[in-house]
Amino acid sequence: MNHPVITKVAWRLMPTVILCYLFAYFDRINISFAKFQLQDALALSDTAYGLGASLFVIGYVIFEVPSNLLLYRFGARRWLARIIISWGLATAAMVFVQTTWQFYTLRFLIGAMEAGFAPGVLYYLTLWFPTSHRGRITALLFLAPALSGLIGSPLAGLILQTTDGLMGLSGWHWLFLSGGLPCVPLGWLVLRVLKDKIDDAPWLDAGEKLWLAKNIREQQAGTQEKSLIDAIKTPGFLTLAVIYFLVQVGSYGLNFWAPHLIRTAGVRSSAVMGVLVAVPYVCGAITMVVTGRWTDAGGQRHRLLAGLLAIAAIGFTACGLFDYNIQILVVALAITGLGMVAAIPAFWALPPKLATGVGAAGGIALINTLGQLGGVVSPFMVGRIRDLTGSTTPALYMIAGVLSLGAVLVLFRLPPGLRAPEGTS
16 A cells, blocks of 8 residues: 555455445345246246346435435444444345245345445545545455455355255345345444544554544545535536446446356356356456556546446447357456456546545435446346347347446546546655
C-alpha cells in the first residue's frame, strides 16, 4: 500500500471486510448451484427461477437507500453487523422452503436484509483510505466476489454432491445452511474488529491518526460535503447509475447462469461443474489486482472500465456462439470473467469523487440501488428468453449489447471531472 499507515489500516480492517463480502457473494453462488435441485423440488420453470432471483434484488433495491442513511446515523460497525446477522438467518431459513411462493417470499426477504451492505462498505472505506489509495483498496475488496467464485463454486458443487440426503435434508438445504449460519458469528466479529472513526482506533498512535485524517481531508478538498439531493444533482451522478445498471445486467448474467451454461454443454458432475465455474472468477481476480495498482498510479479509470466492459461483451458473445462446445465455452467464460468481475471495482472507484459525508453515503447507495435494478432484469430476462426459445444464446447476445452500450457511455458521456487522470500522493 506504499505508506506504512495505509498498510497498517488495511491489515486491520480489510480481512474482516473481505470475509463479510465473501459470504454476501456465497449466496449468489449458492442460488445458482441450487437451481437444478430447486427446480426439481419446487417444480420451477426457468422463468420462475429467474423471478425468484430477481425478487432478491427487488428487496435489496427497496431498502438500500434507507439502510445506508441509517448506517450513516448509527455508525457503520453496528449497522453492518445487523445486516450480516439478519441476512445470514434469512439465508439459513431457505431450508424451510416447500412451495414456489415461499421461495419468492424468502428471496425477497434475504435481499431486504442485505440491503445497504455493499454501498455501506464502500462508504466506510472512504472514511479510512485517501483517494490516492482507493483504487487498490477497492480492488482488494472486490477480490471477495472473485474468491467467492473461486472457493464457493467448487465448495457448492461438493456440498451438493456429498450431502444430498444427509440427516434427511437435500443437498440444496445444506448449501444454504452453510452460507447462512456462519454469518451470525461473523456479525459479532464485525462489532469487535471494525471501528467507526480514525480516532476510535487504538492500534494507531496519535501521529498516525493525524497523518491519515490530514491526507483524507486534503484529497477530498475538491469534493464538497453534500446532501443526498445535492449529490443526485451533481453532473455525472445519474449517468453513473445508468452505467452501473448495465454493468449489473452482465454481472448477474454471469453469476446466475454460468453453472447452467456448463451443465447444458454436457458436464453432469456437480463437483466438476464447480471447478469450471471458478475459472472466470480466477481470471477476474488477477485482472483486479493488476488494474487496481495501475489506476492508482495515475491511469484513467474510465478508460479501464470501458475496456473491461468491451472484453466482457466479447466473452458473452463467444459464450453464445460456442454454448455446446465445453472447451471453447470455458475459454469464453474466462474472457467474460476477466472483464466482468474486474469491471465492478473499476466502476466503484468513480462515485466517491462526486461527494462526501451524507451525500456520499446516500449517493453511493442510490447509485447501487438504481444499478441493482439490472439484477432484477437480467435473471428474469434470461430465464424468460430461455423458456420462450429453448436456448440461452439470444439472451447472451443481448447482454453483450448492453455491455457495449455501457462502454460507450463511459467513454463519451461522463463529465470531465470523472474522465481526468489522477496523480499520485
